[in-house]
Amino acid sequence: MKKTLILLGAALAFSSAFAQVSPVGLWRSIDDKTGEPKAEIRITDSGGVLTGRIEKTLKKDAKPTCEECRDERKGQAINGLEIIRGAKKTEGQDVWENGKILDPENGKEYTLRLAPIEGGQKLQVRGYIGPFFRTQTWVRVQ
Template sequence: MTKPFAAGLMLAVAVLAAQAQTSPVGLWKTVDDDTGKEESLVRFSASGGVYTGKIEKLLDPAKQDAKCDTCSDERKDQPVLGMTIVRNVKQNAGDAALWDGGEILDPNNGKTYKVRIKPVDGGQKLEVRGYIGAPLLGRTQTWLRVE
């Protein structure tokens, strides 16, 4: 193998690895923006360009059997563990660093919000913004990549 070819191959692999890290796909630790307390592990996956996030683990042992009794859709009275809380998110056509267009559920109050997701710090953190109306009217949590 020639040196330029090997260098090009290594660069291509590095670029692909970097792109994978800047995607929301993976396992994320949620952190409450008010208390700073770690709450859950959410796994993002994609199918056909549509991203979803499902609660894979609740970190508070006292909440393992929690149900979303305040939800108003089909998730009402369903277990929070295993619940899809982010759905219908797609990569933004105008800004490849953003994913939006879907919704996020806050299982603590049962409300759904529009959502905007942005990987930061080389994909090691995820800024998750839930909002009503315009993105300026909402709050942002920073989730931490687990894998």
């Protein structure tokens, strides 16, 4: 009985650790220019496709709605706003790519690359326009 419980516990611990090497979960975005926390974003997986929504803004001067957005998100509340769309796992790698990420501060959408780092406790978020990119490191919220 004890041996079974130990094995079960080890299997659960392993599966939890394995599941953490994924962008799925709650993240605190950190401004790459100021180092200050900006928002908490929840990333979910639906059939292998990732989406992410702002759960809570952390900036005191954050606008309440996305006035800079250029699509159906224009005028929507920042809290609850979908900012990540369509990212899919790259086969054989712990990288999710080819989606889009929205910067609600300027309304621009960028091609997206997500890569869990440090055992899944941080997330490298890279947005591209052509050969130019910007990278932020988000921190998993426990």
